[in-house]
Amino acid sequence: MPNVMIRTNDAGDLLFYVAKKDLEETIAAVEVDTASAWGGTVELTDGSKWYIDPVRPRPEFPATLRFKRGD
Numbered sequence: 001m002p003n004v005m006i007r008t009n010d011a012g013d014l015l016f017y018v019a020k021k022d023l024e025e026t027i028a029a030v031e032v033d034t035a036s037a038w039g040g041t042v043e044l045t046d047g048s049k050w051y052i053d054p055v056r057p058r059p060e061f062p063a064t065l066r067f068k069r070g071d
Contacts, residue, residue, distance in 0.1 A: 002020060002066070004016060004017065004065055025045050028044060035058055039055050040053075050069060
């Protein structure tokens with residue numbers, strides 16, 4: 001379960017960065033994205049999926065979170 005840095009770019013998109021894999025992609029979709037929770041299955045623009053149990057309350061970004069690789 002890698003540590004993933006989530007941050008917002010200038011356009012307001014969320015970026016997903018895994019340092020050990022030198023992977024940086026824009027987040028295309030998040031299963032749960034409300035004021036009270038954020039997470040579940042996260043799909044990136046390259047088509048890959050990652051998973052995190054929903055975080056309550058929704059974190060302020062930038063934040064470092066632990067994700068599992070999804071299928």
